[in-house]
Every structure is written in C-alpha cells, then in structure tokens.
Amino acid sequence: xxxxxxxxxxxxxxxxxxxxxxxxxxxxxxxxxxxxxxxxxxxxxxxxxxxxxxxxxxxxxxxxxxxxxxxxxxxxxxxxxxxxxxxxxxxxxxxxxxxxxxxxxxxxxxxxxxxxxxxxxxxxxxxxxxxxxxxxxxxxxxxxxxxxxxxxxxxxxxxxxxxxxxxxxxxxxxxxxxxxxxxxxxxxxxxxxxxxxxxxxxxxxxxxxxxxxxxxxxxxxxxxxxxxxxxxxxxxxxxxxxxxxxxxxxxxxxxxxxxxxxxxxxxxxxxxxxxxxxxxxxxxxxxxxxxxxxxxxxxxxxxxxxxxxxxxxxxxxxxxxxxxxxxxxxxxxxxxxxxxxxxxxxxxxxxxxxxxxxxxxxxxxxxxxxxxxxxxxxxxxxxxxxxxxxxxxxxxxxxxxxxxxxxxxxxxxxxxxxxxxxxxxxxxxxxxxxxxxxxxxxxxxxxxxxxxxxxxxxxxxxxxxxxxxxxxxxxxxxxxxxxxxxxxxxxxxxxxxxxxxxxxxxxxxxxxxxxxxxxxxxxxxxxxxxxxxxxxxxxxxxxxxxxxxxxxxxxxxxxxxxxxxxxxxxxxxxxxxxxxxxxxxxxxxxxxxxxxxxxxxxxxxxxxxxxxxxxxxxxxxxxxxxxxxxxxxxxxxxxxxxxxxxxxxxxxxxxxxxxxxxxxxxxxxxxxxxxxxxxxxxxxxxxxxxxxxxxxxxxxxxxxxxxxxxxxxxxxxxxxxxxxxxxxxxxxxxxxxxx
DNA sequence: AGCACGCCGACT
DNA sequence: GTCGGCGTGCTC
Numbered sequence: 001x002x003x004x005x006x007x008x009x010x011x012x013x014x015x016x017x018x019x020x021x022x023x024x025x026x027x028x029x030x031x032x033x034x035x036x037x038x039x040x041x042x043x044x045x046x047x048x049x050x051x052x053x054x055x056x057x058x059x060x061x062x063x064x065x066x067x068x069x070x071x072x073x074x075x076x077x078x079x080x081x082x083x084x085x086x087x088x089x090x091x092x093x094x095x096x097x098x099x100x101x102x103x104x105x106x107x108x109x110x111x112x113x114x115x116x117x118x119x120x121x122x123x124x125x126x127x128x129x130x131x132x133x134x135x136x137x138x139x140x141x142x143x144x145x146x147x148x149x150x151x152x153x154x155x156x157x158x159x160x161x162x163x164x165x166x167x168x169x170x171x172x173x174x175x176x177x178x179x180x181x182x183x184x185x186x187x188x189x190x191x192x193x194x195x196x197x198x199x200x201x202x203x204x205x206x207x208x209x210x211x212x213x214x215x216x217x218x219x220x221x222x223x224x225x226x227x228x229x230x231x232x233x234x235x236x237x238x239x240x241x242x243x244x245x246x247x248x249x250x251x252x253x254x255x256x257x258x259x260x261x262x263x264x265x266x267x268x269x270x271x272x273x274x275x276x277x278x279x280x281x282x283x284x285x286x287x288x289x290x291x292x293x294x295x296x297x298x299x300x301x302x303x304x305x306x307x308x309x310x311x312x313x314x315x316x317x318x319x320x321x322x323x324x325x326x327x328x329x330x331x332x333x334x335x336x337x338x339x340x341x342x343x344x345x346x347x348x349x350x351x352x353x354x355x356x357x358x359x360x361x362x363x364x365x366x367x368x369x370x371x372x373x374x375x376x377x378x379x380x381x382x383x384x385x386x387x388x389x390x391x392x393x394x395x396x397x398x399x400x401x402x403x404x405x406x407x408x409x410x411x412x413x414x415x416x417x418x419x420x421x422x423x424x425x426x427x428x429x430x431x432x433x434x435x436x437x438x439x440x441x442x443x444x445x446x447x448x449x450x451x452x453x454x455x456x457x458x459x460x461x462x463x464x465x466x467x468x469x470x471x472x473x474x475x476x477x478x479x480x481x482x483x484x485x486x487x488x489x490x491x492x493x494x495x496x497x498x499x500x501x502x503x504x505x506x507x508x509x510x511x512x513x514x515x516x517x518x519x520x521x522x523x524x525x526x527x528x529x530x531x532x533x534x535x536x537x538x539x540x541x542x543x544x545x546x547x548x549x550x551x552x553x554x555x556x557x558x559x560x561x562x563x564x565x566x567x568x569x570x571x572x573x574x575x576x577x578x579x580x581x582x583x584x585x586x587x588x589x590x591x592x593x594x595x596x597x598x599x600x601x602x603x604x605x606x607x608x609x610x611x612x613x614x615x616x617x618x619x620x621x622x623x624x625x626x627x628x629x630x631x632x633x634x635x636x637x638x639x640x641x642x643x644x645x646x647x648x649x650x651x652x653x654x655x656x657x658x659x660x661x662x663x664x665x666x667x668x669x670x671x672x673x674x675x676x677x678x679x680x681x682x683x684x685x686x687x688x689x690x691x692x693x694x695x696x697x698x699x700x701x702x703x704x705x706x707x708x709x710x711x712x713x714x715x716x717x718x719x720x721x722x723x724x725x726x727x728x729x730x731x732x733x734x735x736x737x738x739x
Numbered sequence: 740a741g742c743a744c745g746c747c748g749a750c751t
Numbered sequence: 752g753t754c755g756g757c758g759t760g761c762t763c
C-alpha cells in the first residue's frame with residue numbers, strides 16, 4: 001500500500017502541514033511528488049486540489065482514517081510540477097517547511113483564488129446601517145458590531161483582511177448576507193503593465209569583437225551535453241548587457257523564454273529600457289513595490305505566453321514560463337540575491353537548480369564577482385568568460401588614497417581631507433560635477449552623551465537610534481520614533497549630541513566650505529517616497545546641482561558624463577562590521593564607486609579617504625585589480641575556514657522570552673554535540689546575534705562550520721526533528737541559514 | 740479555508 | 752428547557 005503526503009492549501013496558515021492519503025492501485029505507477037491531485041477534505045467531504053509532496057509505504061496515523069485520492073489533475077511535465085520540485089529542493093537545502101518553500105515558489109497559488117478577490121460591501125443605506133449599528137451595540141453581537149462599524153467607516157472591506165484583523169468568521173458574514181445587510185463583491189481587474197515610455201533614444205549597437213567572442217564562447221558551452229553555468233567577469237563599462245541581449249535573442253529564436261534577475265536597488269527604468277528597446281512588449285518587469293496581485297498578473301501573463309522575457313529581483317526567478325531557456329543574473333555579487341526570510345535561499349544556487357530541472361542555461365555577470373562564485377569558476381564548476389575592455393577604451397579614473405590618520409595629525413578634523421577639498425574646488429570652478437559617497441551601512445549619526453558615553457538606544461531593538469531631520473530619533477529596524485533629549489537620561493549632562501557621520505552632516509560641511517555650490521542628497525530619508533529616487537537622479541543629470549551626496553544607492557548603474565570626481569568619504573566604515581564578508585563588500589562598493597567616475601569624454605578621478613590605507617581591499621579597489629583581491633581574500637577564508645573554503649550553517653533562534661531562548665539554544669548545542677561526534681565540526685556559540693533584539697524579540701545564533709555541505713544538511717534535518725518533538729521549543733522560532 | 744461542536748446568555 | 756451566536760478545534 002502506498003500513501004501520499006499532500007498539502008491542501010498554501011494560502012492559509014492554519015493548513016500549514018501535510019495530510020496523508022491512500023494511493024489507489026490504478027494510480028500507483030503514475031503518481032509522483034510534484035503532481036496536483038484531487039482529494040476529499042474535511043467532514044463534508046468536499047473535493048479540493050492538493051500538491052503531492054512525497055510518497056511513503058507507512059501510514060502515519062490509524063489507516064482507517066486515511067481517505068483515498070480521487071484523481072490526478074496534472075502530469076509530471078508541467079511548469080507547476082517542476083516548480084514544486086524546485087520547492088522540495090529548497091526545503092531540503094535551506095531548511096524550511098514545505099509550505100514555506102511552496103509559498104516562495106508559487107506566489108501564484110495564493111492569488112489564484114483571489115483572482116476573484118472577495119470584498120464585503122454594505123448593501124443597505126448608510127442611515128439604515130448607522131441605525132442598525134446602534135441597535136447592535138445594545139446587544140451581545142460583538143462580532144457583528146465590529147464588522148458593521150468597520151463597514152460604515154470604510155464602505156468596502158477586503159474579505160481575508162476582515163477575517164484576520166476583526167476576527168470575523170464565516171458564520172458572521174453568512175448571516176449578514178442572508179439578512180441582506182451586506183453583499184459579497186468579486187472583481188477581476190487586470191492591472192495594467194508598466195508603461196514602456198519613450199525608447200526612441202536607444203539605438204542598437206553592434207557587438208565589439210570582445211563581446212562577440214564572449215557570446216561565441218558561451219554558445220560553445222551550451223552545445224555541450226551538460227552545460228555549466230557561465231560567469232562573466234566584466235569590468236564596469238565592458239557591455240555585459242549587450243552580451244545578455246544577444247543571448248536572450250538567441251533563446252527567444254528557439255521558442256524559449258528568459259528570466260533576467262537584477263538586484264532590487266538597480267532595478268530602475270534606466271536599467272530596463274535597453275531590454276524594452278530591443279524586445280518591446282515581449283518584456284515584463286516585476287519590482288518589489290508591486291502588490292501581490294500585480295505580481296500575480298505578471299506571472300499569469302508569463303504562463304499564458306504573452307511575454308517571453310521577465311525582468312525582476314530575486315523573486316522573478318520563479319516566473320512560471322512554459323519552456324524556460326535562459327536565466328541571467330546581473331550583478332551576481334549583490335547581497336540582495338540572498339533571501340532574508342525562510343527559506344533563506346540564494347538566487348544563484350536556486351537558479352542553477354531550476355535550470356537543471358528545466359534544461360535551461362544560467363549566465364551570471366559582475367565586475368566584482370562574489371568570492372563564492374569566482375572560486376567555483378576557478379575549480380571548473382562554472383565556465384568563466386572575461387570582458388576586459390571598457391567601452392570606447394576609456395581609461396579608468398586616477399585614484400588617490402588619503403590616510404585620514406595623517407589628516408588628524410595635521411590638525412584637520414573635517415570629514416573632508418585637504419586633498420579632496422582641493423580637488424572639489426577645482427571641479428566646481430570648471431563647472432564639472434562631483435559625487436560624494438558615504439559607505440555607512442547602519443552607522444548613521446547615533447546620539448551619545450559626551451560625559452558618560454551613554455548611547456540612545458531603541459527600547460524594542462538592540463540598536464542605537466539615529467538622528468534625522470528636526471531632531472527626531474528613529475530606529476531603522478522597527479520604526480520607533482522619539483524626540484531628542486535635552487539632557488542625558490542617565491547622568492543628566494546637557495552635553496548630548498549626534499556622532500557626525502550621516503549624509504546630512506556631510507551636506508552641511510560642504511555648504512559651509514562651498515557656499516555657492518548647489519547640493520543634492522540621496523539617502524534613506526530623501527528616497528522614502530515613491531519616485532523620489534528617479535527624481536533626484538534626473539535633477540542631477542540635468543545639472544540642477546553641482547554635487548550629489550549619498551549612500552550606496554548613488555553608485556549603482558547611473559552614468560553622469562560630467563561627473564569627473566568621485567569622493568569616497570569614509571571607505572572603511574563597512575570594514576568594521578564583524579561579518580566575514582565585510583572585506584568583500586568594501587572591495588565591491590569601492591570598485592563600483594571608483595568605476596562611476598569618468599564615464600564621459602573627460603577623464604575621471606577618485607579620492608578614497610580611509611583609516612586603513614594599507615588594507616588589501618582598499619589597495620586592490622584603487623587599481624581595480626580583482627585577481628589580487630580574490631587571492632588575498634581567499635587565503636584569509638581558507639585560514640579561518642569561512643565559505644567558500646568551508647560550509648557554514650547558522651541556526652537562528654528567536655523568541656519573546658530571553659531566558660527560555662538562552663536555555664533552548666544551549667540545549668540545541670548539546671544536542672548537536674551528542675549527534676555529531678567527529679571533531680571536524682566547529683560549533684560557535686550560542687551567542688546573541690549581531691542585533692540581539694528586534695521588535696522585542698530576542699535573537700540568538702549558533703554557527704556550525706564543516707568542509708562538507710551534506711553533513712550540515714544532515715545535522716539540520718536532525719535538528720528539525722528534535723525541535724518538532726521537544727516542547728521546550730514551543731515559543732521559540734528556529735531558522736536555518738546556509739552560506 | 741470551511742465545517743461541526745460545545746459553551747453560554749436570552750427568551751418562549 | 753430550548754434557541755442561536757460565536758469561539759475553538761479539526762480536517763488525513
């Protein structure tokens with residue numbers, strides 16, 4: 001006798017588990033994990049659809065309780081079943097429940113019902129409603145009162161939303177509907193796709209010899225019986241997009257589709273317009289500002305075959321194309337390709353897995369590949385393609401490194417070194433533009449007491465508050481806001497002030513030093529509203545300002561031909577993070593920043609200000625020498641057994657009660673020591689995570705390091721079981737994070 | 740999600 | 752006593 005594990009519905013949290021069904025004899029041969037089956041469910045025996053996620057020969061519960069599968073609705077070779085197989089792989093490799101994995105892979109399913117989105121509407125006049133509310137308030141119909149009050153205020157309520165927020169059960173709604181007080185409305189609005197704007201300015205450029213050679217090399221790889229993923233290492237301005245477009249053209253001509261992943265931060269109209277220009281309405285774009293419904297529409301169009309190219313961030317990877325031929329990952333090194341929620345998948349690895357399942361190809365590209373990807377290219381797992389010539393053979397900017405310690409010794413306490421200020425002055429006189437880049441990564445101006453050193457912290461999170469406009473203190477993790485205190489809350493000293501490091505302070509200094517100069521600022525504060533990002537860039541491009549001051553976001557993907565000086569104010573702020581990847585991040589950011597300058601006719605220049613002028617990541621970035629950086633960094637990772645030299649698994653525990661969490665994590669460590677007795681496993685922790693508390697939830701972490709990825713997956717599997725059985729983990733949420 | 744069950748106040 | 756709303760728990 002064969003039994004199938006089936007997941008009924010991924011849209012509800014309450015059904016977040018699998019149910020076992022008997023497989024009738026006639027289906028024993030055909031049934032496979034990933035198929036969609038019709039099954040009776042619930043007391044009323046209503047038939048619904050479910051996903052087969054696994055098969056076994058043992059019943060988990062009393063066999064007489066198990067019902068039989070009615071029929072199979074899908075074959076094994078459908079897009080959906082391949083995506084379910086991908087979800088199963090993600091579940092296994094990243095550690096999550098099957099439901100969580102399915103929800104990541106099939107955002108469609110959630111909306112397949114909501115394609116006819118249900119709304120509750122008042123079906124009687126407002127006066128009658130108000131009257132009825134008054135009557136109801138006198139009675140004990142609490143749920144109805146809540147619902148009616150909300151309805152009078154909002155007129156139209158989202159059905160699922162009402163259920164969640166107001167605790168409105170179906171019984172309440174049904175009763176109201178019978179009485180004719182409300183009606184249920186459905187709507188199916190096809191949200192319009194992104195407007196393509198003016199693309200007439202784009203002309204097709206022939207490939208350079210080097211690009212042509214790269215395309216040929218990739219095509220040779222694809223002709224092999226089992227093609228490897230391709231990594232393009234191409235310096236900034238070498239025209240990787242041209243190569244991508246050529247490869248997509250070829251894929252489409254074979255009747256297949258393509259997915260282009262672009263990191264969230266670079267996903268602007270500027271970057272996708274070249275794809276629009278070439279492929280027109282064959283292209284669809286997803287971005288993270290879109291609602292679930294909008295994304296669903298995009299996926300539906302892809303499934304119907306109305307578009308052939310999908311461009312988007314990480315989640316676009318799951319576009320349900322019928323015959324996927326190519327996945328492109330641009331800026332492969334970007335950290336946003338790693339998911340921050342369970343399953344914590346990496347788009348690069350998952351794309352390669354999907355490509356295997358779909359018989360598609362993967363091409364990734366970066367000027368500064370991640371150490372992980374590059375090491376795989378070195379050991380032959382990926383095929384490496386190099387683009388070394390900058391467009392129009394423009395020289396790289398001249399870079400000078402300024403030692404800030406020397407500045408301090410010379411009595412200059414400003415954030416601008418003498419050299420940088422001197423060079424800025426020269427540019428302003430010549431009417432050329434300047435960009436100042438602050439690599440701050442959460443080191444925004446925190447507020448501390450100069451007498452006792454007390455730092456203002458968020459009461460709900462383990463982070464310092466940062467000062468924003470008009471003396472407000474803001475928590476970047478939970479949004480907590482408070483006024484800046486006049487005196488120190490600990491010692492009462494009036495000398496309490498901001499640590500000057502934010503973009504606002506730099507803007508202030510620039511204005512003081514150069515009163516004539518028009519400044520523009522781009523950071524967390526100024527880009528919060530929709531469209532402001534593009535507005536700022538457009539204003540700068542139109543010479544409405546002479547200097548642009550900003551964080552990470554200013555170094556991504558924009559060409560300003562009149563920018564001839566790039567100032568990197570504090571290069572090593574990102575070096576101080578305790579993360580093993582901080583040198584890599586610093587190198588990548590600096591390379592991008594330096595590469596920004598000198599895109600036009602005039603030669604560019606860059607100034608890097610740092611306290612660590614001798615650090616290899618800064619030295620290598622100044623001369624844009626990836627190879628030198630890679631070798632240094634790789635020997636460091638080998639020495640300390642960090643990925644990719646070894647594999648690492650972070651076991652993250654979180655919960656509202658500190659002591660319970662500490663205890664549970666300690667037991668977890670003991671359990672790991674008990675089940676794995678070889679001495680080749682490094683266990684670090686448990687310890688509080690780098691941010692030990694977020695929104696009043698405490699967080700701890702155990703790190704496991706081992707040469708073999710499979711061993712870690714095995715330990716994860718055992719831990720999952722242990723946690724499920726053990727009641728001590730009831731209020732503790734455990735997540736796994738592989739790297 | 741959707742259904743049955745059982746508790747509890749209100750009313751014949 | 753019975754009726755009916757409303758929260759709770761279960762569905763292989």
